[in-house]
Amino acid sequence: MRMLRLSMVPAVLLVAASVARAQEPRLAGRVPDAARIQVDAILTAARTRGLPVEPLVDRALEGAAKGAAPALIVAAVTRLRDELAVVRGAFGEAASAAELTAGASALRAGATAAALSRLRLARSGRPLTVAAAVMADLVAAGVPADTAVGAVLALASDADDSDYLTFRRNVQRDIAQGAAPSAALAIRIRAAVSNADAAASPEIGATTPGVTRKRKP
Amino acid sequence: MTDKDDALDPIIDILREPAGLRADLTDRVMSEIERLPRPELDADGPVRWWRRRWTVRLSPLHGLGLAAALAALVFAVRLTGRPAAPTAPVAAGRTVTQFVLIAPGADSVTVVGDFNDWNVAATPLERSGGVWSVAVPLGPGRYRYAFVVNGAIWQRDPEAPAADDEFGRANSVVTVGGRGL
Numbered sequence: 107m108r109m110l111r112l113s114m115v116p117a118v119l120l121v122a123a124s125v126a127r128a129q130e131p132r133l134a135g136r137v138p139d140a141a142r143i144q145v146d147a148i149l150t151a152a153r154t155r156g157l158p159v160e161p162l163v164d165r166a167l168e169g170a171a172k173g174a175a176p177a178l179i180v181a182a183v184t185r186l187r188d189e190l191a192v193v194r195g196a197f198g199e200a201a202s203a204a205e206l207t208a209g210a211s212a213l214r215a216g217a218t219a220a221a222l223s224r225l226r227l228a229r230s231g232r233p234l235t236v237a238a239a240v241m242a243d244l245v246a247a248g249v250p251a252d253t254a255v256g257a258v259l260a261l262a263s264d265a266d267d268s269d270y271l272t273f274r275r276n277v278q279r280d281i282a283q284g285a286a287p288s289a290a291l292a293i294r295i296r297a298a299v300s301n302a303d304a305a306a307s308p309e310i311g312a313t314t315p316g317v318t319r320k321r322k323p
Numbered sequence: 324m325t326d327k328d329d330a331l332d333p334i335i336d337i338l339r340e341p342a343g344l345r346a347d348l349t350d351r352v353m354s355e356i357e358r359l360p361r362p363e364l365d366a367d368g369p370v371r372w373w374r375r376r377w378t379v380r381l382s383p384l385h386g387l388g389l390a391a392a393l394a395a396l397v398f399a400v401r402l403t404g405r406p407a408a409p410t411a412p413v414a415a416g417r418t419v420t421q422f423v424l425i426a427p428g429a430d431s432v433t434v435v436g437d438f439n440d441w442n443v444a445a446t447p448l449e450r451s452g453g454v455w456s457v458a459v460p461l462g463p464g465r466y467r468y469a470f471v472v473n474g475a476i477w478q479r480d481p482e483a484p485a486a487d488d489e490f491g492r493a494n495s496v497v498t499v500g501g502r503g504l
Contacts, residue, residue, distance in 0.1 A: 132440060161437070163440075164437045164440070164441065167440050167441040167442075168437075168441045168467070168490065169489070169490050170441070171435060171441040171442070171443060172477070172490040172491065172492045173490075174489075174490040174491070178489065178490060179490075181489075182489045182490070185489075204462065204463055204464035204465075207464060207465060208464065208465045208498075211465050211486075211487075211496075214487055215487075233463065235463050235464055235465070236463065236498060236500045238465075239464070239465035239498040240498065242465065242496075243465075243484050243496065243498055246484040246485055246486060246487075246496065247484055267463070267500035268500060270500070271498065271500050274498075278484065
């Protein structure tokens with residue numbers, strides 16, 4: 107009997123060590139214990155599924171910093187985990203944590219998983235972080251979600267990150283100056299398309315093989 | 324052509340004749356100039372004072388004191404003229420992002436967000452008049468953040484888009500692009 111007890115010691119130590127390793131050290135002392143245990147479990151499951159845990163930790167720390175109730179913290183982390191999983195399904199296994207986080211923002215703003223998949227296809231091989239973030243930013247600025255998603259998708263094949271940021275900045279400026287959000291977005295999209303058409307038009311008589319269509323919002 | 328014009332022609336012809344100057348005029352003018360005094364060289368005025376040579380006599384003790392004073396002056400100039408300590412080099416792919424809040428009545432302002440573990444003490448802003456600011460290097464991404472004034476008052480950035488919030492205190496959001504944006 108004594109030998110049996112002794113043989114169990116390493117197993118108990120192993121389990122304790124694995125539990126300790128699973129705990130996120132940044133949560134200790136900041137997130138209430140009632141929430142921390144559940145959040146740690148969510149993080150462990152997220153790691154197993156290959157989801158990034160950094161945004162989940164950030165969300166828990168945000169709740170703790172704001173003095174939120176434990177149940178609210180757990181609910182927020184759970185919701186974000188689910189959103190990250192949906193976005194990863196749309197963006198693919200290779201998506202970075204920043205892309206997934208931005209995609210989750212777009213999803214919450216009203217973009218559908220199908221729209222995010224279209225964004226992935228349109229920007230094959232290029233980062234999605236800014237494009238997805240601009241979707242969410244436009245909605246935050248008052249643009250209806252479907253309009254914002256449509257605008258970002260319209261620019262997806264040609265715009266680079268700086269184009270997206272300039273486009274968003276222009277729309278926000280127009281809104282700040284009194285334009286209706288939908289009108290501001292429509293004007294800027296029209297300008298972007300006309301700029302792209304002008305840029306894509308070769309000079310008369312010139313042969314320009316390999317001219318790429320480049321929109322400048 | 325009128326009769327009046329015909330009457331003026333002889334006068335015009337006379338005026339067109341070259342004036343008759345005496346041959347020694349140039350020599351006489353130059354000799355007058357030579358006779359004038361040269362105030363900048365000969366007059367006993369400020370110019371001469373500046374050209375005067377001075378002899379300074381110092382004892383060895385005074386010489387050492389003067390040398391020490393000069394060394395102290397040079398050291399002080401170098402100390403006060405030194406540029407601010409260089410900021411930490413920004414890691415590749417990161418963009419320095421400026422957070423600014425106008426809060427003339429605040430005693431302290433910090434920024435909290437996804438980039439600093441929402442740690443209220445981690446990133447204080449520096450005051451310049453009523454303007455508080457701090458520069459934070461950020462990688463590409465979308466970051467939620469808020470300002471905390473006087474350690475207790477949460478405030479969103481009035482100049483930035485609002486972000487979703489699940490905890491009852493407003494956030495702002497900043498999107499940072501990649502590749503040097």
